[in-house]
Amino acid sequence: MASMLEFRTPGFNPYAVKYSPYYDSRIAVASAANYGIVGNGRLFCLGLGPQGVQIEKTFDTNDAQYDLAWSEINENQLLAACGDGSIKLYDINVNEFPIMNFHEHKREAYSVAWSPITKDTFASSSWDGTIKIVGKPP
Numbered sequence: 001m002a003s004m005l006e007f008r009t010p011g012f013n014p015y016a017v018k019y020s021p022y023y024d025s026r027i028a029v030a031s032a033a034n035y036g037i038v039g040n041g042r043l044f045c046l047g048l049g050p051q052g053v054q055i056e057k058t059f060d061t062n063d064a065q066y067d068l069a070w071s072e073i074n075e076n077q078l079l080a081a082c083g084d085g086s087i088k089l090y091d092i093n094v095n096e097f098p099i100m101n102f103h104e105h106k107r108e109a110y111s112v113a114w115s116p117i118t119k120d121t122f123a124s125s126s127w128d129g130t131i132k133i134v135g136k137p138p
Contacts, residue, residue: 007053012042016067022075025049026056030080032064041065043080045092059090059098067111072119079122081109087124087134104132 012031020026025048033039041064045057064083071077076092077099085105088098105126115121121135 005048005053007044007046009042009044012040015065018068018070018078020070020075021072022070028068028070028078030065030068032066032083036064036066036083039064041080041082043068043078043090045078057092059088059096061088064108066108069112069114069122072114072116079112079114081112081124083108085109085126085128087112087122102134104134105130 009029009031012033013035014029014031015036016030018028027046029044029046032041041061043059043065044055047054047056061082065080067081069079078090080088080090082088085103085107087102087104087109089100091099104124105128107126107128109124109126112122112124118135121133123131123133125131
């Protein structure tokens with residue numbers, strides 16, 4: 001039986017975890033403080049290696065992060081669905097801030113997914129009852 005790797009997110013409760021479609025040794029975790037009720041969020045980019053699970057990069061937000069999606073066209077970029085209704089695009093090579101902010105929803109953005117066909121387009125859903133598609137029109 002294969003061994004089980006474990007990683008703890010102290011102070012944050014993980015909501016979503018996704019493998020990178022480019023590297024089988026990279027995963028990302030969207031998380032929230034205080035069970036996502038109130039407080040900050042943190043996006044963890046993790047590397048899986050001989051020493052176990054190691055933090056490669058973290059990105060903090062002022063609100064919870066509920067979901068994430070790796071870019072379909074850039075191996076270093078990922079989206080995070082945030083509790084303030086925004087979708088944030090991060091690049092692992094940029095140190096602190098998201099490279100783009102999409103203010104699409106009036107309530108918590110709860111899920112996000114890149115289109116596997118139109119790779120510069122993503123969809124998000126929110127507790128405001130809407131689903132948004134952002135990118136090139138068909």
